Amino acid sequence: MADPKGFMTTPRRDWPRRPVEERVRDWHEVYVPGALLPIIGKQADRCMDCGIPFCHDACPLGNLIPEWNDLVSRDDWRAAADRLHATNNFPEFTGRLCPAPCEAGCVLAINQPAVTIKNVEVAIADKAWESGFAPPQPPDRLSGRTVAVVGSGPAGLAAAQQLTRAGHTVAVYEKDDRLGGLMRYGIPEFKMEKRHLDRRLEQMRAEGTKFRTSTAVGRDVGAVELRSRYDAVVVATGATAWRELSVPGRELAGVVQAMEYLPLANRVREGDLETSPMSAAGRHVVIVGGGDTGADCLGTAVREGAASVTQLDIYAQPGADRDEEIEPWPTYPKIYRMSAAHEEARDLRTAPAADVDARLFAASTLRFEGDASGCVRSLHLVEVDAARSPLPGSERTLPADLVLLALGFSGPDRGDGLIDQLGLAMEPRGTITRDASFATNVPGVFAAGDAARGQSLIVWAIAEGRAVAAAVDSYLTGSSQLPAPIGPYDRPMAV
Incomplete structure (x- = not known):
């Protein structure tokens, strides 16, 4: 805790937005470039380093928020980036797109404005890229096992990166012509410029993940054929069936x-x-x-x-x-x-x-x-x-x-035929059925993200991707050292 009185002496300050008249004339992100770093150290000082940090429970990733707040307040960006990436594959995405349930769970928020956790997160992520603290992490050796991930949204990408780093040979299948799912074609540029997505995809390619775009599983390649070619399949197609x-x-x-x-x-x-x-x-x-x-x-x-x-x-x-x-x-x-x-x-x-x-x-x-x-x-x-x-x-x-x-969306779109060709069991609400290990009723096929959870937040999608990767790794090798931050039946904190 760098400043024990920071939460009493420093008011909350958010990343300032550009003037409305200026930003509506372009598609760049709405925030003032360069205006976050001068204020973020003092904002990190407002963290109280709580004995029981409820921000951990409010975040499905279990982000180590007090730890990297302290490191930012001490200007130790490398260590902060390490602690942030220990639980989150894509903090530059969540720092821009997540509604920050962690801030709602901040203990300071009981009677004061919460710590600007989301701003600290994106500052660390951007500083990590700027300073070379996010290099590719290819595996030391390959396992000889193969995994197909269907869908390149946040859940699919997180699962693919974790499994690749564990040594498995992973191919991601995406029906669109570009990768990213809703982050590519749903999220507007003014909320997240696509250069952040492209940069992370290049990191994944350097680590060894393979990508197959313009390939709809069930239509361009048969789902049963795909299953026969890989040791495991992860279905992470999202919930794209609109209401x-x-x-x-x-x-x-x-x-x-x-x-x-x-x-x-x-x-x-x-x-x-x-x-x-x-x-x-x-x-x-x-x-x-x-x-x-x-x-x-x-x-x-x-x-x-x-x-x-x-x-x-x-x-x-x-x-x-x-x-x-x-x-x-x-x-x-x-x-x-x-x-x-x-x-x-x-x-x-x-x-x-x-x-x-x-x-x-x-x-x-x-x-x-x-x-x-x-x-x-x-x-x-x-x-x-x-x-x-x-x-x-x-x-x-x-x-x-x-x-x-x-x-909103009710569940995965069945138009491509993937679900019916594999014979995946479905829930009454239109999502894919899975057990406590993220496994579907079809051996070797797992389901993660909104396709099985239902419409949710990007932070839950990444948590699902990390957790399903641990389940697949265990299925392939008998055990896993990969983190599993959530279970398939976990839900946000509620009364």
Whole structure:
């Protein structure tokens, strides 16, 4: 504990964002470059080095947060990078994309603003790359065993890296033309520039991991054939089966899924397209869904030059503070949070009808109406109570030339045939069934990440990838020294 009084003398300071007017004109990350390092040492000093650090339990990776806070406060970046990478394969991803349940579990958060754990994490990760503290770690010897990992999202990549470093020969199969899953084509560039992903992939290639892109297992290569060619298979395809909105007018042109819209915008950034065929430029956009995917659509539509953007959230607007009776510390509370995209929408006044920033809370979609050519032109909504029952007299209409459905995901997409060809057992909720060792009902086939857990956070996906790697390593060799931070039935802390 570098400064025993740091939490009493130093106020919380977050990584400052660039001015709204500047950042919405480009696709670079929203934070001020170089503005984190000058403040991060003092922020790390605020860590109390608790006797029982609940941030450990709040983070499924079990990140050694007090340890690397102390090392950062002492300016020992190499040791901090070692401690960070001891539990997290990709801290530059989580430091940018994770909602930081560790901060909700910070003991300081009982009566003060939490330590800026997420900012410290990303500062260590970036400093590690800048200083050469994240070299490839190829295995000393090969085991002679082979593993196929299906899916290159955070769970698949974490599993592949762990298994490669353990000495197994690993090939990652990805159906898209580029690696990264939702990190590549779902997460907008302004939240995480893809250079961070590309740099980590190059590290994995140098370690010996093989990658097979544009290869849909079940369609381009048979799933049974793949299983016969490898000693083990890890299914980490994610939960990409999106939820639908069955209301009148859903068939109208211009009513699309968020994950039809976001990949096109990302492909423009990759140079594949000059402009997106679903661009929001000059259109009145309504986003149905109040989660992170909806916020990603919001920031993207603002940058594309939408005439207006409104986001609908079926839940009531949460309060600014934790409700100690319903969501006591150290659980992750549902409070009012303003993402960078919501800040932009608020300052630019993109949604004149919104309750706050761009959002209409307690709003349920009734129907869509279109023009004579079959294109959507308006959305009818109604205000609802806590039980989602319509409130009489609250119906209203919003102009809508483009409607984006961001309602979450129910489980893995079965369209490629992988699940059915292998005969994998499924849960009633649409996820892959597995036992306590991450194994499916098919010998040698394991399931990890959102495909088996259901829609979750990136930090849980990485934890799943690390844990399934330990299970596969044990299956192949009889035992494993790889860490297994979680079990398949573990869940976030809740009341």
